[in-house]
Amino acid sequence: MSGQAHRGSGALERELFAALAAAGRPLTPAEALAALGRPLAYTTVMTTLARLQEKGALVRTPAGRSFTYALAVAPDTLDATLTARQMARVLDRGTNRAEALARFVADLGPDDERLLAELLRAQAGPNDHVTSNDADSVGTPTAGTTVLGSESAETSP
Numbered sequence: 001m002s003g004q005a006h007r008g009s010g011a012l013e014r015e016l017f018a019a020l021a022a023a024g025r026p027l028t029p030a031e032a033l034a035a036l037g038r039p040l041a042y043t044t045v046m047t048t049l050a051r052l053q054e055k056g057a058l059v060r061t062p063a064g065r066s067f068t069y070a071l072a073v074a075p076d077t078l079d080a081t082l083t084a085r086q087m088a089r090v091l092d093r094g095t096n097r098a099e100a101l102a103r104f105v106a107d108l109g110p111d112d113e114r115l116l117a118e119l120l121r122a123q124a125g126p127n128d129h130v131t132s133n134d135a136d137s138v139g140t141p142t143a144g145t146t147v148l149g150s151e152s153a154e155t156s157p
């Protein structure tokens with residue numbers, strides 16, 4: 001192991017988010033490294049920035065022979081945005097999205113169930129039919145029923 005203390009998982013990412021937020025402008029990898037104020041390899045910072053851009057957390061813009069990186073969302077929504085994107089990636093990797101969502105919802109506590117019901121009602125468009133009955137039974141999906149949809153609420157078996 002090198003002479004540097006081992007960082008916890010995601011620590012460098014959080015430091016880079018903080019540096020970009022504090023700068024208030026896009027930074028090159030060299031500027032981001034300088035803003036961190038501690039000895040790290042340039043390639044470590046550059047690779048971490050590139051991975052964060054691939055995850056959708058940062059926006060990358062060409063700047064000469066390099067790139068600048070900026071936060072993709074407001075700093076106060078960054079954690080929620082990254083969590084939501086991670087949840088979506090996990091769902092995309094599964095083989096049965098409906099079953100995974102049903103199990104997730106069934107495992108929610110009462111407070112999270114109510115919050116999810118409120119969010120579903122708020123997201124419902126004019127053709128979506130989420131009744132208070134539907135929202136109250138969020139934790140107990142039944143076979144063949146969709147929570148949201150602009151089509152019929154029942155699916156054929």
